[in-house]
Amino acid sequence: MKPLALPERIARILNDCRTIAVVGLSPKPHRASFDVARYMQAAGYRIIPVNPNATEVLGEKAYATLQEAAQHEKIDLVNCFRNSEDIAPVVDEAIAIGAKAVWMQLGVSHAAAAAKAEAAGLLVVQNHCLKIDHRVLLSSGLITPPAQAAGSWA
Numbered sequence: 001m002k003p004l005a006l007p008e009r010i011a012r013i014l015n016d017c018r019t020i021a022v023v024g025l026s027p028k029p030h031r032a033s034f035d036v037a038r039y040m041q042a043a044g045y046r047i048i049p050v051n052p053n054a055t056e057v058l059g060e061k062a063y064a065t066l067q068e069a070a071q072h073e074k075i076d077l078v079n080c081f082r083n084s085e086d087i088a089p090v091v092d093e094a095i096a097i098g099a100k101a102v103w104m105q106l107g108v109s110h111a112a113a114a115a116k117a118e119a120a121g122l123l124v125v126q127n128h129c130l131k132i133d134h135r136v137l138l139s140s141g142l143i144t145p146p147a148q149a150a151g152s153w154a
Contacts, residue, residue, distance in 0.1 A: 007142075009123050010133050013101045014143045017076035018045055020130075021069055021099070023090050024081030025049040027057045033081040034058075036105070036131040043134060044146035048073050066090070070097035079103045079130055088113045095120045103130055 025033045041047045049062035063069035078094040087110035094102050101123040109126040117124045137143040
């Protein structure tokens, strides 16, 4: 199967992945991870915080690891707010829990981990901001809002 071009891959992820585990989600409102997760939550996506130093973020129970989170939640997308050198174990966990996709935020990339995820059938985006891409594709009509948020898009 031919890999999807980046714009199609991003649109597929945003249309199909409604539950997002955010690895490295900070409970501090001034952090980028908090801002992006809050935006996606307001857009109707379910946010699952993964941070061993937090108990709750954005009204959701925080988990220490993806494996722990996956015991309680079905995770579609793993959004990574970690340093590039820390991505490989996150990707291994994403594969192990059966996630559909891995998203590495701006400034985060790991070629070997991305290749491993793609070989396992996951869609991968590197060095992109989930919030920015969501806004662009939503305004251009290339993605649809999650059903539970349908009332807020009028």
